[in-house]
Amino acid sequence: MNNDIETILYSEDQLNRRMDEIGQELNEKYANSQPLVVPVMTGAMVFTSDMLKRMDFKLVVDPIKVQSYEGVTSSGKIDLIQDIKSDVRGQSVILMEDIIDTGRTLKYLKQLFLKRGAKSVEICAMLDKPSTRQVALKGDYIGFSAPDEFLVGYGLDYDGLYRNLPYIGILKRQVYAS
Numbered sequence: 181m182n183n184d185i186e187t188i189l190y191s192e193d194q195l196n197r198r199m200d201e202i203g204q205e206l207n208e209k210y211a212n213s214q215p216l217v218v219p220v221m222t223g224a225m226v227f228t229s230d231m232l233k234r235m236d237f238k239l240v241v242d243p244i245k246v247q248s249y250e251g252v253t254s255s256g257k258i259d260l261i262q263d264i265k266s267d268v269r270g271q272s273v274i275l276m277e278d279i280i281d282t283g284r285t286l287k288y289l290k291q292l293f294l295k296r297g298a299k300s301v302e303i304c305a306m307l308d309k310p311s312t313r314q315v316a317l318k319g320d321y322i323g324f325s326a327p328d329e330f331l332v333g334y335g336l337d338y339d340g341l342y343r344n345l346p347y348i349g350i351l352k353r354q355v356y357a358s
């Protein structure tokens with residue numbers, strides 16, 4: 181599996197150190213509230229489970245599953261595959277993501293939750309690729325800024341593979357160009 185990785189961008193240690201910092205920020209912000217934490221599955225699974233251990237405020241976790249990528253390309257269409265169970269009216273929502281790329285997924289979800297009556301919707305993402313943004317969307321808590329490359333590992337996949345890598349790396353072009 182490692183043979184398919186061009187370069188390791190963020191090691192497990194770097195990810196952990198950055199998550200400690202983001203955890204502190206969230207703990208200050210949400211100390212006196214009880215937000216709904218919504219992992220955007222499947223990519224956010226690893227990041228969310230590691231972040232949850234760093235959150236020391238009361239919270240409820242309720243995942244949502246959406247999909248828009250075919251291979252390395254955004255289809256531009258967001259499929260809502262499995263919705264949350266909670267009523268978000270009056271709730272503070274934290275959307276958890278592995279990556280913001282075109283921004284379409286999170287723009288769609290943020291609008292959806294605000295339309296449903298959420299009091300606030302914040303975005304916490306491990307990676308942000310600002311250079312590939314197609315819609316206006318800003319994260320509130322970001323781990324690292326990433327280059328315009330197709331990344332895998334730490335939840336990020338290519339055709340369902342590589343999510344279990346403990347680091348984030350650039351996928352070799354020959355893997356998806358062949």
Ligand SMILES: O=P(O)(O)OC[C@H]1O[C@H](OP(=O)(O)OP(=O)(O)O)[C@H](O)[C@@H]1O
Pocket residue numbers: 220221222223224246247248249254277278279280281282283284285286336337
């Ligand atoms: O900013 P965007 O261009 O919308 O890209 C970001 C989204 O793309 C990936 O999901 P994907 O649709 O591949 O599903 P997955 O979470 O199951 O991997 C990723 O996990 C984000 O949800």
Ligand code: HPA
Pocket residue numbers: 249279281282329330331332336337338
């Ligand atoms: O770089 C990426 N890698 C994996 N999934 C993604 N979804 C959006 N961008 C990416």
